[in-house]
Amino acid sequence: MTGPLFPPTFRASLDQLFTWRRDVRHFRTDPVPEAVLTRLLETACLAPSVGLSEPWRFVRVEAPGRRAAIRENFARCNTDALTGHSGEDARRYATLKLAGLDDAPHQIAVFCDTNPAQGRGLGRGTMPETTVWSAVMAIHTFWLAATAEGVGLGWVSxxxxxxVSRTLCMPPDWQFLAYLCVGYPAEQADTPELERRGWEQRNPARRRWIIR
Structure with a gap:
């Protein structure tokens, strides 16, 4: 069986997708259609996984009480983080909007089942952390698929x-990885917001690969 051919126009569009995939912090409040959100989650599950274990667990957080508890968790942690900065860094940090928890219509917590029965342990004997890496691949797949649909995603770390695990009543062997705010972005840009706001700059001269 012959696989699909991806023409140069597709590859150019894919490059644009990578460029426009941004960590969104400012959202419109109108919801993403349910069919679109479901399709994005289904696409995320096409991600590669060690031993075909599919260890990702996407949890849609809808209950107002649980969302409020997550918001309080963030507020405390963010206040503590601010105390770790001083001078100009502290001033800039205070001006950053570091979460879309107030406006994003959808919130999704992502966990990893660190020892799933599926896959029967293949590929995890010497590197058990590959289940976590597989779940992160699913997050990235979700992120790219969302960008292609004009949907924004913000990763609250x-x-x-x-x-978070206690708030959402998760099994003890599920490791929390990410809390995602999802919705239509209030604005779009092809450069990171942290760069636009002067927090940090990308360094194109410093490549992250070496040759041995």
């Missing part, structure tokens, strides 16, 4: 992980 300023959270206490164990508290």
């Amino acid at each position: 300023i959270l206490e992980p164990d508290e």
